[in-house]
Amino acid sequence: MRIKPILSKINTNFWKVGILSLTVLTFLISWQQSDKSIINIKQMEENVFLQKWTGPYGGIPAFDKMNIEDLESAVIAGMELNLAEIEAIANNTEEPTFENTIVAMEKSGKVLDRVFAYYGILRSNMSTPESRKIQAGLAPKLSEYSSKISQNEKLFQRVKVVYSNSLKTPLEADQQRVVELTYKGFEMQGAELDEAKKNRYAEINKELSTLYTKFSNHVLHDEENYVTYLTKDQLSGLSDSFVKSAAKIAEDKDHKGYYAVTNTRSSMAPFLTYSNERELRMQVWTNYYARGDNGDEFDNNNIIAEILKLRRERVELLGYKNYAEWRLQDRMAKTPENAMKLMNAVWPAAIARVQEEVADMQNVANANKDNLTIEPWDYRYYAEKVRKKKYDLNSEEVKQYLQLDKLREAMFYVAGRLFNFSFKPVQKGTVPVFQEDVKVWEVTDKDTGELIGLWYLDPYARTGKRSGAWATTYRSHTTFDGNKTVLASNNSNFVKPAPGEPVLVSWDDASTFFHEFGHALHFFSSKVRYPTLNGGVRDYTEFQSQLLERWLPTDEVINTYLVHYKTGKPMPKSLVAKIKKAATFNQGFATTEYLASALMDMKLHLADPTNINIDAFEKETLKELNMPKELVMRHRTPQFGHVFSGEGYATAYYGYMWADVLTADAAEAFQEAPGGFYDKELSDKLVKYLFSPRNSVDPAEAYRKFRGRDAKIEALMRDRGFPVKE
Ligand SMILES: [Zn+2]
Numbered sequence: 001m002r003i004k005p006i007l008s009k010i011n012t013n014f015w016k017v018g019i020l021s022l023t024v025l026t027f028l029i030s031w032q033q034s035d036k037s038i039i040n041i042k043q044m045e046e047n048v049f050l051q052k053w054t055g056p057y058g059g060i061p062a063f064d065k066m067n068i069e070d071l072e073s074a075v076i077a078g079m080e081l082n083l084a085e086i087e088a089i090a091n092n093t094e095e096p097t098f099e100n101t102i103v104a105m106e107k108s109g110k111v112l113d114r115v116f117a118y119y120g121i122l123r124s125n126m127s128t129p130e131s132r133k134i135q136a137g138l139a140p141k142l143s144e145y146s147s148k149i150s151q152n153e154k155l156f157q158r159v160k161v162v163y164s165n166s167l168k169t170p171l172e173a174d175q176q177r178v179v180e181l182t183y184k185g186f187e188m189q190g191a192e193l194d195e196a197k198k199n200r201y202a203e204i205n206k207e208l209s210t211l212y213t214k215f216s217n218h219v220l221h222d223e224e225n226y227v228t229y230l231t232k233d234q235l236s237g238l239s240d241s242f243v244k245s246a247a248k249i250a251e252d253k254d255h256k257g258y259y260a261v262t263n264t265r266s267s268m269a270p271f272l273t274y275s276n277e278r279e280l281r282m283q284v285w286t287n288y289y290a291r292g293d294n295g296d297e298f299d300n301n302n303i304i305a306e307i308l309k310l311r312r313e314r315v316e317l318l319g320y321k322n323y324a325e326w327r328l329q330d331r332m333a334k335t336p337e338n339a340m341k342l343m344n345a346v347w348p349a350a351i352a353r354v355q356e357e358v359a360d361m362q363n364v365a366n367a368n369k370d371n372l373t374i375e376p377w378d379y380r381y382y383a384e385k386v387r388k389k390k391y392d393l394n395s396e397e398v399k400q401y402l403q404l405d406k407l408r409e410a411m412f413y414v415a416g417r418l419f420n421f422s423f424k425p426v427q428k429g430t431v432p433v434f435q436e437d438v439k440v441w442e443v444t445d446k447d448t449g450e451l452i453g454l455w456y457l458d459p460y461a462r463t464g465k466r467s468g469a470w471a472t473t474y475r476s477h478t479t480f481d482g483n484k485t486v487l488a489s490n491n492s493n494f495v496k497p498a499p500g501e502p503v504l505v506s507w508d509d510a511s512t513f514f515h516e517f518g519h520a521l522h523f524f525s526s527k528v529r530y531p532t533l534n535g536g537v538r539d540y541t542e543f544q545s546q547l548l549e550r551w552l553p554t555d556e557v558i559n560t561y562l563v564h565y566k567t568g569k570p571m572p573k574s575l576v577a578k579i580k581k582a583a584t585f586n587q588g589f590a591t592t593e594y595l596a597s598a599l600m601d602m603k604l605h606l607a608d609p610t611n612i613n614i615d616a617f618e619k620e621t622l623k624e625l626n627m628p629k630e631l632v633m634r635h636r637t638p639q640f641g642h643v644f645s646g647e648g649y650a651t652a653y654y655g656y657m658w659a660d661v662l663t664a665d666a667a668e669a670f671q672e673a674p675g676g677f678y679d680k681e682l683s684d685k686l687v688k689y690l691f692s693p694r695n696s697v698d699p700a701e702a703y704r705k706f707r708g709r710d711a712k713i714e715a716l717m718r719d720r721g722f723p724v725k726e
Contacts, residue, residue, distance in 0.1 A: 044077075046070075047070045047073065047074050047077070048062050048065045048066060048067060048070065048118075049066070049070055049071060049074030049075075049078075049114070049115045049118050049119075050074050050077055050078065050111060050114070050115065051114075052114075053114065053475075055431075056430065056431075057431070057442070057451065057453070057454055057485060057487075058451075058475075058484065058485045060431055060432065060454070060487065061114070061117050061118065061432070061474055061487070062432055063118070063121065063432045063433050063434035063438075064432035064433065064434070065432070066118055066121070066122065066434065068122060068128070068130060068131060068134070071115075071118070071119065071122060071131070071134055072134050072137065072138060074115045074118075075112075075115055075119060075138050075141075075142070076138075076141065077111070077115075078109075078111045078112030078114075078115040078116075079112060079141070079142070079145040081111050081112065082108055082109045082111070082112045082145075082149075083145065083148055083149070085104075085108040085109065086105075086108060086148075086149050086152060086155060089101060089104045089105060089108070089155060089158070090152050090154035090155040090158065091154065092104075092158070095161075096157075096158035096159075096161040096162050097162065098162055098166075098171060098175060098179065101155075101158045101159060101161075101162050102159070102162055102175075102178055102179055102182060103480065103530075105155075105159075105182065106178070106478075106480065106481075106530045106531050106532060107481055113475075117474040117475070117487075120472060120474075121434050123135055124465070124466045124470070124472075124491070125434065125435070125458055125464075125465055125466070125491060126434060126435070126464050126465070127220075127464040127465070127466070128464055132217055132220075135213060136210075136213045136214075136217065139209040139210055139212065139213045140206045140209055140210050142209065143202075143205045143206045143208070143209035144202065144205075144206055146205070147189075147201070147202035147205050147206070148202075150185070150186060150189035150190065150191065151189070151190060151191060151193075151198050151201070151202060153191075156186045156191040156192075159179075159182055159183055159186055160183065160186075162179055162183075163179050163180070163182075163183040166179045166180075173696075174528065174529055174530065174533060174696045175529075175530075177533065177695075177696055177697075178530045178532050178533060181330075181532055181533075181535070181695070182532065184330060188318070188326065188329070188330070190314075190317065190318055193317060193318070197317045200313075200317065201314060201317055204310045204313060204314045205314070207306075207310055208307060208310050208311070208314075208647075211303050211306055211307050211310075211644075212307070212644065212645050212646050212647075213645075214303055215292070215300050215303050215304070215307070215641070215644045215645050216641055216645035216646075218292050218298040218299070218300050218303070219291050219292050219300070219639050219641055219645070221298045222263065222287075222290070222291040222292060222294065222298055222639075223262070223263045223264055223291060223467070224263070225263075226263040226287040226291075227253065227260050227261070227262055227263065228260070228261040228263075228280065228283055228284050228287065229250060229255050229258040229259065229260055229261075230246065230258060230259040230260075230261065230280065231258060231259075232259075234259075234277055234280060235259060236275070236276040236277065237274045237275045237276035237277075238270075238271070238274050238275055239270070239274060239396055241495070241504065242270055242271070242274070243259060244498075245495040246259035246260050246261060246267075247259050249262060252463075261280075261284050263287050263288055263291065264467040264493075265288075265467055265468065266461065266467060266468075266493050266495075268284055268285070268287075268288045269380065271284050272284060272285060272377060272379075272380040272381060273380040273381060273383075273384050273395075274381070274384065275381070278372070278377070278378070281377040281378070281381065282375070282377045284377075285376060285377035286377075289376075289632055289636050289639075291636075291638065291639040292636075292638035292639040293615075293636065293638035293639070299638070300637075300638040300639070300644070301613075301614040301615055301637075301638055302614075303644070304604075304614045304637060304638065304644055305609065305612050305613070305614050307644055308323075308604060308605065308607075308609040308612060309609045309610070309612075311323045311605070311609075311650070312609050322336075322605060322606055323605040323650065323651055324336035324339075324602060324605045324606055324651040327605075327650065327651045327652065328651065330537070331537060331538055331539045331540075331652070331655070332537055332539045332540045332658065332699045332700055333539050333654070333655075333658055336602060336606060336651065339539075339602060339651075339654040339658065340599075340602060342654065342657060342658060342661065342713065343595055343598055343599055343602070343654055343657065345713055346591065346595065346657065346713075346716070346717070346722070347592075347595055347599070347625070349591075349717065349720075349722040349723065350587075350588060350591035350592045350595055350722070351588070351592055351625075351626060351627070351628055352588075353587060353588030353591070353592075353722065354588035354589065354592050354628040354630065354631065355588075355628065356588065357383065357386070357586060357588045357589060358374050358628070358630050360386045360390070361374050361378070361379070361382035361383060361385070361386055362374055362382075364382055364385045364386055364389065365378075365382060374630050375630065376629075376630060376631050376632050378630075379589060379630055379631050383585075383586050383589065386585075387582060387585055387586070390585070391578055391581055391582040391585060392578060393575075393578045393579065393582045393585075395506055395507070397575070398506070398507050398571075398575065398579065399504040399505065399506055399507075400504060400564055400565055400566070401562045401563060401564055401565075401570075401571040401575070402504060402505045402506070402507065402509075402510045402562065403502045403503065403504060403505075403563075403565050404459065404494060404502065404503035404504075404505055404513075405502065405503070406561045406562070406563060407505070407510055407513055407514075407561065408457070408513075409561055410552070410557045410560070410561035410562070411513070411514060411517045413556070413557065413560070413561065414514075414548070414551045414557065415517075415521055416446060417556075417678050417683070418521075418551075418678075418683045418686065418687065419521055419524070419525055419687055419691075420445055420446045420447060421443050421444070421445065421446065421452060421521075421524065422443070422444050422445070422446045423441040423442070423443055423455065424441060424442045424444070425439065425440070425441050425442075426440045426441065426442050426454070431454060433456070435458065435462075437458065437459060437460050437496070438456055438457065438458045439456075439457050439459075440454055440455065440456050440457075441454065441455045441457075442454060443455055443486070443524055451485055452485065452486060452524050453475075453477070453485040453486030453487055453488060453523075453524055454485070454486075454487050454488075455488055455489070455490070455520060455524075456474075456487070456488070456489035456490070457489070457490050457491075458489065458490070458491045458492070459492050459494050459496075459503075460492075460493070460494055460495070460496040461493035461494065461495055461496070462496075465491075465493065466491075467493055468493065469490070469491060469492040469493065469512050469513070469515075469516050470490075470491050470516060470519075471488065471489065471490050471491070471516045471517075471519035471520050471523070471545075472488070472489055472491070473486065473487060473488045473489070473523050474487035474488070474489065475487040476523060476526060476531065476534045477523070477524075477526040477527070477528065477534070478528060478529060478530060478531050478534070479528075479529050480529045480530050486523050486524050486526065488519075488520045488523040488524060489520075490513075490516045490517060490519075490520055491516075492509075492512070492513060492516070494509070502565045504565060507579060510552055511549045511552055512549075514548050514549045514551065514552050515545045515546060515548060515549050516545065517545075517548060518544050518545030518546070518547065518548030518549070519541075519544070519545045521544070521548065521691065522541070522544045522545065522691055522694070525687055525691040525692050526691075526692060526694050527692040527693065528692075528693070528694050528695075528696050529696075532695075533693075533694055533695050533696040534694050534695070535694070535695045536694075536695065537695055537699050538648070538649070538652040538655050539652065539654070539655030539658040539659060540655075540658075540659060540662070540699040541655075541659075542655060542656050542659035542660075543659035543660075543662040543663055543666075543690075544690060544691055546656075546659055546660060546663040547662075547663045547666055547667065547690075550663070550667045550670070550677065551677055553576065553579065553580060554676075554677045554678070556677075556678065558570060558571050558576055583721075584719075584720055584721030587720040587721055587722070589631055591720060592627075592628065592631060593631055593632065593633060593634040594634050594656065594657070595657070596622065596625065596627055596632075596633040596634070597633045597634045597635045597640065597653055598653040598654040598656070598657060599621070599625060600618065600621060600622075600633060600637060600640075601640070601642075601643050601649070601650070601651060601652075601653040601654070602651055602653075602654060603621050604617065604637070604643075605650065605651045614637055614638070617637075618633075618636070618637045640653075657716070660716055660719075661711050661712070661713055661715065661716045662703060662711045664711075664715035664716040664718070664719040665707065665711035665712055665715040665716075666686075666690075666706070666707065666711070667715075667719070668715050668718075669682060669706075669707060670682060685705075685706050686706065689702050689703075689705040689706040690702060690703070690706050
């Protein structure tokens, strides 16, 4: 279906490691005795980031007490504590066992986990020049820390013994999987390397982490520093709500009386869709797609080349041909060939559809006597005109039925029907928040009343907040060390309304809201025992969230929640029919802009990086692909944060489509079920096999349990309205 503009949960890439069953206090004492130590009890008491979470709901973060000056020392202290825990496990003189090695590792790192919950907020929700500076300083230290663990020889030898023993005498299924994932993780991180190679490996990671931070700071710089200010006579075509918010943003930026189009997707996309000012469309488009590519000190091209070289060198140390081969071995796709096969199967249909879309748009332009040839900055604009003409679908009309508050209630309803969850707002003041707009709900089981956790929602855009939408956890469910409740959050960038006014959102944004909530439900439904099993498999973990989008256009949701913000009447059947009919509209654009990025990601990592020129590589690759000239990659290489601001989505951007095959196929299962999207038997299976196990079961196996077979690409082709070869 749609491709998301989001980075989902940030993959911190820090090796999660465990502790011995010594208490923190023991460490504190031992650290106090060491001269080198920077940790002491006083610091622990005064530094909020290090403190144990207290209060209701199994303990909650003190988001209202964060002091950024304490951040750096807290992260450093957290790392040192964790390293001490790891040392204790590694130096244990008893025979390695599952308990004294694997479980001990699973238990470790709690203090650092807590610090990271805060750190994530200060990085993604409340970033400032100060926090970015701290982040830049910490990046190499964190990398060094994670290398110290992943390259701890004694620790690895113990893991290896437990792993070998488990092959002879298997453990319980979930324990066995923890052992395998742990062992494999070490192996992939270079644990089998000799001393010299290990050192180089760690050096490379350190260099990479610095480059990742530079990369994202450059993109952020270009997002913040290229603002297009409009005068009153340049607003033609734009909606009232856009104009209002543009005026507010301009005022905040000391340009009172002007209207600001910022250099972010949430500002760029509506402007390009509606503005009648072609010159300005070109300017806004150019600013946006030139992020990180302006040939100045914030240019990312050389950084990318450097990243690719270092990544290749690192996997070559491990004996792999290229980064993609190394990366995909524990993914659902398993090999770059499998991922390429899927992308290549869909690409020709996508670009063929673009030609049809462009022809439709050119006809509209000609009929209007606009006297132009469709250029990339015209695509969204004329697509909207074609949409109106062909589908008579007016996005502004649709918006009137999509109120943010009602959408949230709709999501709660769906969660109740499928997951048996109940959401209740917590009383103001009982749970600390980091910003006044953040609201919190208590999540319980509808029948038993059992507490599942808390859901935090940070809905509005503001300076210093990352663009897009994402979901994350502050604490995940586990049972091996006492039952832990989940603290999960959803974060969006809706434009904050004037007091008393509803937030009206687009159909796409409503779908994204459901999407991110799908991630949250995936967190809340976890039934795993050990932390490692909560981990996501990159090309699988978008599936659950993408699938949840399919409940937005169900009758139950439409009739009760998609109601007009003034009249309260549900969205008319005719409008719903139009939306459904229009679902495959513009799929040429959506699939092509996404796939071009996904193919680029893979090809960049399969290519020889020795003398790579990123700019030239991008041009040549697009030429070879016959990329239609009327559109551009969704994320051009110099701004492709999924791939270069860390390793979360490197050679993994294909994963959205991989997950989309599963999504389309699973959605067909619901369409065919007697009870449709609320079929009891099927939704029980959904929760049992596809949500609750998280990574405690191999994803391919889990899917087969749900569907009785593997997913089929044909379902995706049908879903996008592409021809299916029978
Ligand atoms: Zn997602």
